[in-house]
Amino acid sequence: MSIKDKIEENKREFLVLFLIAFVSLFIFIFLKLQINLHEWGHTTVCVFLLGGEARIKQTDVGWETTCYTEYELARNQKLLYLMAGAGVELLLSSILLIIPPTTVLGGFMLTHISYSLIKGAYLYDIQHAGEIMPVLNMLLNPIIQYLLFLLTILILILSFFYLWWFVKKVDIPFV
Numbered sequence: 001m002s003i004k005d006k007i008e009e010n011k012r013e014f015l016v017l018f019l020i021a022f023v024s025l026f027i028f029i030f031l032k033l034q035i036n037l038h039e040w041g042h043t044t045v046c047v048f049l050l051g052g053e054a055r056i057k058q059t060d061v062g063w064e065t066t067c068y069t070e071y072e073l074a075r076n077q078k079l080l081y082l083m084a085g086a087g088v089e090l091l092l093s094s095i096l097l098i099i100p101p102t103t104v105l106g107g108f109m110l111t112h113i114s115y116s117l118i119k120g121a122y123l124y125d126i127q128h129a130g131e132i133m134p135v136l137n138m139l140l141n142p143i144i145q146y147l148l149f150l151l152t153i154l155i156l157i158l159s160f161f162y163l164w165w166f167v168k169k170v171d172i173p174f175v
Contacts, residue, residue, distance in 0.1 A: 024105040041088030100166035107159030114152040
């Protein structure tokens with residue numbers, strides 16, 4: 001294989017890499033699927049596990065799911081409801097990190113989750129869950145928040161390298 005052929009092959013690999021990453025991130029960012037997944041987690045727990053009625057509404061700071069039940073929620077039920085949003089995102093991002101074409105999407109989701117923890121998007125859920133389970137209050141510590149954020153940035157970078165390796169190893173004939 002000549003040097004010119006090798007350069008063309010590398011260009012093709014990087015084109016495929018950036019197309020996969022760009023399309024997956026574009027879909028998640030512009031369709032706001034991240035927010036929908038988070039609220040879907042709260043709604044699913046409310047309706048299917050707690051037997052309540054859920055309503056999602058937009059507020060000044062974002063979206064909020066309210067769960068209406070005929071009874072007062074027990075502490076463990078309230079904790080499950082509060083942590084369901086981030087739980088769905090963590091589960092899905094972990095699964096996406098395993099599937100090569102979506103590894104960048106999984107890394108992006110993990111990075112978004114840790115960034116949301118720092119900028120306060122999950123602050124309401126974590127503060128109320130911390131009242132029930134005090135060990136969760138450590139997530140509100142700025143040092144731990146920034147360490148989690150740096151860790152997820154590292155995961156995002158590694159997911160790009162993993163996708164690049166995958167594209168090098170798999171022949172994609174349509175590109």
